[in-house]
Structures are given as structure tokens and as C-alpha cells.
Amino acid sequence: MIRMAITRINVGPIHPSTHGVARLVVDVDGDTIVNVEPHVGFLHRGVEKLTETRMYMQAPPYMEKLDYFAPMAYNDAYVAAVEAAMDIQPSEKAKYVRTILLELQRLASHLVSIGTLCNDLGQMFTGFMWAFKDRDIILDLLQEATGSRMFYVNMRLGGLHSELPADFEEHAITTMNYIEKRIGEYESYIEKNTVFMERMKGVGVLSSEDAKALGVTGPVLRASGINYDVRKNSPYYAYSKLYFNPKVMLQGDNFSRYKVRMMEMRESARLVKAAIKAMPDGAATGMPVKLRSPNAVNKVSVVSREVPRGECMMYLVADPQKPYRLSIRSPSMVNLAAISHIAKGARFADLFSIFGTLDVVLGCVDR
């Protein structure tokens, strides 16, 4: 066999398939990847430092721009950390409403993931069109509840900025029924496509030991056969009262990562309906935003949340009126680091299907 010299290929920072501005330096031997080195920091704007100069409730708009496909999830994680620092418990109704909105956000985020994955594979633009059409329908629902299309900033200390509108529950149930029907259509369209299956099955395998060692979370971890979901392992809000199962696949390849997201979408739609049915009476509105919030009583609070891309942690060291230090554990960052392990030995063309299934958001990686 003739061995070719190792070639170094630069991908990005601006590339149609990088889901943002990541730079990958890829060493290839012929067509086989020898090494991938992700370079990050092209979107760094110092979120953690900026929050130190703001009062507690001035920071949520920054948190929302971390992961712009699931803004509410990060906003919720931050507000929960502040609530923990101030010893505030959200009302029972607020817990249910947050659960519903977060699950809707998860649906919207996974739809983007699957849509862009279809786009990355080259010839499946229909999948992109379908996914974004349905995402728009869910964003309409969120707009109805919060008043905004993408950045909601609707979490308040002890609740939300307003009650749900009167006909929201009915709209949500109709939409969820529609989405459940659509998920079946997606599966029949995507999984009957030979090209898609050839590029997904058995490509980019991450074994469960490696997944544990690399510290990946979320759908990427569950696709490698490890049953770990923050919603189940340390439940918050209404997740302890609602019945659901974390979705797990055993193979750890591209296809399982895609399939776990697909199954989670179905579960989310079901969870939204169940939460609406079980919603207690009462008020969901929290404290109005004022410059002075209640003083923080706990010096350190750590909050862990299952955001669509994995486990997000907020580590907050509190001054009375503003964060002294906020550290964010971003799931995207850890999942991106795993690419240099997963892509080793794969073909160069498969790099982008692997990148697509890891579903990384660069705004969250660079912070």
C-alpha cells in the first residue's frame, strides 16, 4: 500500500456546515481523518465577566444569547441559580408552566438540530424546510405565552413574568397532536432514505466508556447507552410528578444520536400534554423586575439543568445584590471537544455528519 503524506486541511471559521464559527484543523491521510483539532473563541464576548457588573435580574438577556436555539433553558438555569442563592421557591403553578415552556423549547431546539443535519448531508433540503416550518409553529406558541419570538426573558424570581393566556392550553394540545403526527412523517421520510442511513449507521461511534471519560452529556451520552438525564436523576420542577422515560440507544453512532433526539421530541410532546392536564390552580407570576432584588442569603449555589444539548450547570458565588462570580458549564463545549475522539479514523466527508449529530451551538461554546 502506498502511504500518502499527511495533509492538513483547515475548515472554517466560516463554513456552511459548522453551525456557527468553529475552526477545525483536520489532519488527513488520504481520505481518513488522523486528527481533528477544534479551535474555539471566535464568538467570545465575556458573558461571565459582564454578569459581574450587572444586578441579578439584568443578566438574563445575556444568558439567553448563550444558546440561541434554546434560549429559555439557559435563562431558566440562571434564574434557578439566583433563586437558590436567595432561598426563593417558585409557586406550584409556576413549576408546571416552566416545565411546559422548557419542553416546548426542547422541541424547537431538536427540530433545528434535525433540520440542519439533513441540510449538512447535502441532498435533503426538504428535511430542513419541514423542520423549520414546524419550529415556526412552536415559536408561535411560545410567542403567545411570552410575547417574543426568539428571546423571551420571561423568567422572574419565583415564577414567570405573566400568566399563560386563556386559550394557550387548547392551542398547545392541538399543536402537540400535530407535532406527534409530523414526527412520524419525519421518520418515514428520513429513515427510508438510503443515503441518509448509509452516512449515519455505524459512522462516528462513541463507546459508552469513552462517553463517560469525555464527560459528554445529553442526547450524545444517552445515544452511547448511558441512562443519565438530569430531569430523571435529580428532578426539578414538575419532572418528579410526571411520568417519562429518558431515551437511550446502545450503538453510540450517528444514527443513535439522531434517533435519541427524535424519540425525545415525541416524549416532550407527550410531557407537555401531561403537564397541561396535571396543572394545579394558583398564580404563576413571579416578582416584578426591580433594580433591587431580595438579598442573597446563600454564598454559593450550584444548579444543574437538562438543557436540549446536555447538562448545563450554573455555579454562582453571590454578593448581596449582584453575582460575585458566575461560572457556566456549557454542554456544547464538552460535546465539541469529543469530536477529536469520535472523528478519528472516519472519512473526511463524514466529519460534517458527526459535527451535525453532536449538535453544538458555538455561542454557548465560546461564551
Add this chain to the structure above:
Amino acid sequence: MHMDETVDQESAEFSNAKQEMDRLVYDSLKSREVKPNAMFARLSDLTKSTGTVKKVVNWSRTNSLWPLQFGLACCAAELMDFGSSRIDAERKGYLLFRGTPRQCDVMVVAGWVTKSMVPEVKRLYEQMSKPRYVIAYGECATCGGPWWESYNIMQGIDQVLKVDVYVAGCPPRPENLFAALMKLQKKVGGVVEG
């Protein structure tokens, strides 16, 4: 014997073609303006034309705006939505998002521009064919937005590039990009001075 002749003939044709190509490249390099893409450089001379020719050129430019597939941050999510089925930008002829800057004439700067991204954005802009236009989409590209006080952010892309249309919003709705492109069309067609 016969095969050798064919090969000779083919190689002769090949060398002729190669010489032709060399000549073309040499010609284009010899012209006063040395450009990486000589053909587009010559087409851009049409800007100096007048009368009916100018009208025809403006009309064709107005109706074939090709944006660059280039997203930076949150606003890029709305840019994707702009291309998808609800807004359906293709019905107005805007949607030919190209992966390479050499085929594009509109750059939609969607997101905050960090100091490490400035050389990349500038390079992309310089690679685009002339005449080229820039839309600053969203607060961050317009003025730095919420990151105004950050140590790593350009306070608006207009510090490095000449911007044609500004779009306000965080993020602006996809409909706003539609409006911005319609405004840009008026500018390209010479209806509005800008």
C-alpha cells in the same frame, strides 16, 4: 500505432487548450487592475455606463441579489428561518445562499463581530464580486448591542465595512430582512440615493 496517434492528438489539443488558458490568465493579469477574478472585474466596469445600458444593468442587478451563506450568531437563526418555508424568500429572487463569497453580492452580517472575527469578515468581503453590498442585521452588527461594554466586541460592523442597510431588533424578525432587501433593491436600482 493507431492508439499512439490518438494520444498525440489529444495531448496536442490539451496543450493548445492550456496555452489558450495561459494566454487568458496572462491577459487578465496584464490589464491595469489586477484582480483575483478578472472576469468579474471587467463586468464591474459596467457601473460607468450610461443611458439604456445603465438601466438594463441596474434592472438585472436589482433582481438577482445573491446573499452569502454566512452566519455569526443568534441572528443567523433568523437568517435560516428567512430561507425556510414560511417566509419563502425565493419568491422574490433573494434566496440563492451561496457557500462561496465569489458568487455573492450581498453580505448579511448576522451577529456580533468579535475582534478575532474582524479579519475573517473583511477577507470574505474582499473576496465578494463587485458591486457588493452589506446589510447590518440586528443590534450587534449595528452598534454592538448588549455587548457594548464587552472587551472583545466591535461596536458595529460599520467600523470596518461600509454598510448599506441597517436592521434594528434583537433579533429582527425574518420579515425585517425581507424589508431590508427590498430597500437594498431600491438602492441598487438607483431609485434611492444612499
